[in-house]
Amino acid sequence: MKILTAAQTSQADQATMQAQGIRSDELMERAAAAFCEWLLARLAADPARPLHIFCGPGNNGGDGLAIARRLYQEGFRARVWLLPASKYSADFQLNRQRLPPELVCQALNPKRLPTLAPNALVLDALFGTGLSRPLSGTAADVVQHLNSSGACVVAVDIPSGLFANSPQPPDSAVTRARYTVSFELPKLAFLLPQNAGWVGEWLVLPIGLDPTFIHNLPVDNFFVDADFLAGRLPARSKFSHKGTFGHALLLAGSRGKIGAAVLASKACLRAGVGLLTVGVPAVGYGIVQTAVPEAMALTDPATDFVTELPDLKPYAAVGIGPGLGQEDATREVLRQLLRKATVPLVLDADALNLLGTNPDLLGLLPPDSLLTPHPKEFERLVGQPARDDYHRLEQLRAFAQQYRCYCVLKGAYTALATPDGTLYFNSTGNPGMATGGSGDVLTGVLLALRADKRLSPLDAALLGLYAHGRAGDLAARETGQAGLVAGDLADFIGRALQELTASTPLL
Ligand SMILES: NC(=O)C1=CN([C@@H]2O[C@H](COP(=O)(O)OP(=O)(O)OC[C@H]3O[C@@H](n4cnc5c(N)ncnc54)[C@H](O)[C@@H]3O)[C@@H](O)[C@H]2O)[C@H](O)CC1
Numbered sequence: 001m002k003i004l005t006a007a008q009t010s011q012a013d014q015a016t017m018q019a020q021g022i023r024s025d026e027l028m029e030r031a032a033a034a035f036c037e038w039l040l041a042r043l044a045a046d047p048a049r050p051l052h053i054f055c056g057p058g059n060n061g062g063d064g065l066a067i068a069r070r071l072y073q074e075g076f077r078a079r080v081w082l083l084p085a086s087k088y089s090a091d092f093q094l095n096r097q098r099l100p101p102e103l104v105c106q107a108l109n110p111k112r113l114p115t116l117a118p119n120a121l122v123l124d125a126l127f128g129t130g131l132s133r134p135l136s137g138t139a140a141d142v143v144q145h146l147n148s149s150g151a152c153v154v155a156v157d158i159p160s161g162l163f164a165n166s167p168q169p170p171d172s173a174v175t176r177a178r179y180t181v182s183f184e185l186p187k188l189a190f191l192l193p194q195n196a197g198w199v200g201e202w203l204v205l206p207i208g209l210d211p212t213f214i215h216n217l218p219v220d221n222f223f224v225d226a227d228f229l230a231g232r233l234p235a236r237s238k239f240s241h242k243g244t245f246g247h248a249l250l251l252a253g254s255r256g257k258i259g260a261a262v263l264a265s266k267a268c269l270r271a272g273v274g275l276l277t278v279g280v281p282a283v284g285y286g287i288v289q290t291a292v293p294e295a296m297a298l299t300d301p302a303t304d305f306v307t308e309l310p311d312l313k314p315y316a317a318v319g320i321g322p323g324l325g326q327e328d329a330t331r332e333v334l335r336q337l338l339r340k341a342t343v344p345l346v347l348d349a350d351a352l353n354l355l356g357t358n359p360d361l362l363g364l365l366p367p368d369s370l371l372t373p374h375p376k377e378f379e380r381l382v383g384q385p386a387r388d389d390y391h392r393l394e395q396l397r398a399f400a401q402q403y404r405c406y407c408v409l410k411g412a413y414t415a416l417a418t419p420d421g422t423l424y425f426n427s428t429g430n431p432g433m434a435t436g437g438s439g440d441v442l443t444g445v446l447l448a449l450r451a452d453k454r455l456s457p458l459d460a461a462l463l464g465l466y467a468h469g470r471a472g473d474l475a476a477r478e479t480g481q482a483g484l485v486a487g488d489l490a491d492f493i494g495r496a497l498q499e500l501t502a503s504t505p506l507l
């Protein structure tokens with residue numbers, strides 16, 4: 001799915017009205033209908049539960065009014081509260097007139113804001129994507145009032161006061177929603193940890209925006225769901241052999257961290273690599289041979305850490321980093337690898353830390369390398385803390401452009417930046433995956449997919465990130481989130497990839 005800015009959303013609305021010959025209030029009616037269908041499926045018909053709808057002066061408020069009318073038709077008597085303003089949008093006014101006279105609809109009095117019971121349900125339709133500045137005055141007071149009421153707030157389109165695609169000034173008034181129910185496409189704001197307390201759980205409901213307009217609209221950000229990946233992972237042909245899926249080399253492990261090499265190796269094999277060779281220090285030889293008999297092991301002459309770069313000729317891709325340590329000799333192995341490699345590279349963990357502490361190595365990164373830092377590793381890579389989550393994303397975009405690489409930023413919605421500066425946000429995964437070794441598994445999966453010659457660098461990265469998160473979701477069903485360990489992820493990678501594999505039409 002594309003992620004549109006607030007301005008692009010309004011363009012998409014206009015294009016839809018033109019292409020489909022509908023008026024703006026008809027589009028609003030679709031939004032209200034979709035919202036009500038969602039709400040009614042969850043709303044127990046409890047006449048004792050107070051229901052309040054807070055409406056602002058624009059089309060977000062218009063949505064709120066249309067929702068109030070529709071809920072009334074379903075037997076729910078909401079109290080409608082209007083934010084005083086000097087100007088109201090045309091569709092606000094139209095839907096104000098359409099309200100049944102029996103519905104209680106009052107202007108908000110800033111001196112006496114309505115009492116909200118803690119069991120009340122509040123629909124927040126104060127401001128949407130038309131927000132042009134932080135809330136102040138009565139609007140801010142109303143939002144603070146909602147937030148301190150303890151009522152369950154459902155935001156219509158976006159929590160009021162939240163910008164759709166840029167940061168909030170600190171201390172601005174924003175509604176704390178339990179749910180955010182948005183339309184057609186997600187907003188960038190929903191994906192950032194700094195906004196989680198306002199956005200709550202979010203979802204998007206289709207309202208039939210013009211697909212041609214959206215298809216042709218250039219965007220900087222994408223949200224990657226299963227539909228987005230459909231057809232990108234070809235089925236294995238009957239006559240494929242080990243060579244088709246590539247021979248990967250993984251350089252990983254040091255004393256006390258051979259487990260990282262084992263986890264990455266298992267994941268790489270489960271992600272379908274043709275052959276896997278693991279380069280480990282001598283201390284890891286027996287462990288790898290025993291724990292991962294499907295992999296071949298190369299022993300480094302040193303006991304505790306990797307000191308030598310193997311001959312790279314046999315390999316279709318090389319992964320380096322999990323549990324590697326940051327010894328000087330290991331850094332030189334990384335330097336040689338960056339100089340000599342002519343095949344795709346996947347760099348993680350200590351390989352990234354070495355890049356961070358030795359910025360001269362960054363200049364050696366071969367184009368199309370794939371880097372998988374978490375935010376702390378990323379900060380070391382760029383050498384500058386981010387002001388906020390938006391700034392971090394801009395740093396990520398700039399980094400991938402500067403080094404012509406694919407750079408991941410791990411998190412709840414893991415982001416991938418491409419050399420052309422586009423960001424892709426992954427949709428799978430759960431908090432159970434915040435556990436040691438989870439990143440090693442990701443490295444193994446990505447290494448396998450980068451070794452697969454059938455996949456572009458972008459598709460390999462997107463499929464790997466999605467499958468890693470999906471494996472976490474499948475595993476957590478059995479283990480629970482707290483009980484999830486990284487080894488479980490590796491066990492479910494095959495199934496996650498199978499779900500993504502293109503089926504061949506019968507005819
Ligand atoms: N495709 C869709 O997603 C659809 C969305 N719809 C809904 O329409 C709103 C956007 O409506 P718009 O009128 O453009 O903006 P708002 O309702 O957010 O309010 C604009 C209104 O408020 C004034 N304003 C802006 N910032 C402030 C401020 N800080 N303080 C006070 N006043 C402010 C501004 O000048 C305007 O007068 C979208 O979110 C959806 O909910 C459509 O219903 C259908 C399709």
Ligand SMILES: [K+]
Binds near residue numbers: 128156157158160
């Ligand atoms: K809102």
